[in-house]
Amino acid sequence: MDQRSVEESEEYTSLARKSWTAYAFVAIFMLPVLVLAVFAWPRTALGSVILVVFAIGGMAYTFLYLKSYHLYYDEDGVWVYSGFLPWQKGVSGVKWRDLDEATFTPSFLGWLFKSYTIQVCHRFTKADEMVFTHCAHGQDAVLAINEYHEELIRGDEDDDEDEDEDEDC
Numbered sequence: 093m094d095q096r097s098v099e100e101s102e103e104y105t106s107l108a109r110k111s112w113t114a115y116a117f118v119a120i121f122m123l124p125v126l127v128l129a130v131f132a133w134p135r136t137a138l139g140s141v142i143l144v145v146f147a148i149g150g151m152a153y154t155f156l157y158l159k160s161y162h163l164y165y166d167e168d169g170v171w172v173y174s175g176f177l178p179w180q181k182g183v184s185g186v187k188w189r190d191l192d193e194a195t196f197t198p199s200f201l202g203w204l205f206k207s208y209t210i211q212v213c214h215r216f217t218k219a220d221e222m223v224f225t226h227c228a229h230g231q232d233a234v235l236a237i238n239e240y241h242e243e244l245i246r247g248d249e250d251d252d253e254d255e256d257e258d259e260d261c
Contacts, residue, residue, distance in 0.1 A: 104165065104166040104171075105236070107236055107237065108163045108224070108228055108229060109161060109163070109227075110158045110159070111207035111227060113201075113226050114158050115155060118155065118158070122151050125143065125147045129144045157176060157180075159176070160173070160175055160176040163210070163224050163227065163233060165236075165237060165240060167188075168187055169186050169187035169190075169191065170185050170191065171183050171185035172184055186220065188241060191212065191215065191237075192213040193213050194213070194237040194238050194241075195210070196208040196209065196210050196211070196227070197209040197211070202230075206228065206229055208231060209224070209230070210227045210230045211223050
């Protein structure tokens with residue numbers, strides 16, 4: 093397992109954050125807005141300044157929002173924390189008992205940049221699936237989720253077998 097992608101603490105195991113490709117996408121999207129501001133400068137300097145301020149402010153806000161994403165698991169399930177403003181902060185996820193599997197979408201660009209889309213599937217309904225795009229080292233995160241889930245399942249099976257043996261005595 094890659095040491096950079098999985099950090100353990102007493103309460104949870106950190107799996108991943110957003111990859112640099114998410115930030116690059118935002119920067120590339122904002123580039124035409126800044127070019128437009130430069131070309132609009134001769135006509136309206138104030139309008140160009142306002143456009144640049146809003147573009148840079150929007151980029152800063154989006155970068156902070158992307159930075160707040162955090163994929164982790166604990167004894168209850170797999171979770172994504174996001175939000176940096178007080179009214180945006182929140183956690184969503186799938187409990188271990190409801191987890192079907194975790195998968196990542198392989199692609200050439202994902203492999204090249206080590207940035208994958210992770211999907212954590214719910215056993216009973218597709219509406220409660222968790223999708224985490226632009227995940228840095230997503231293949232390692234998926235491996236860690238599925239290994240821990242398998243350990244929990246094996247632990248439950250061992251407990252059931254121990255209970256059956258106790259009942260026979």
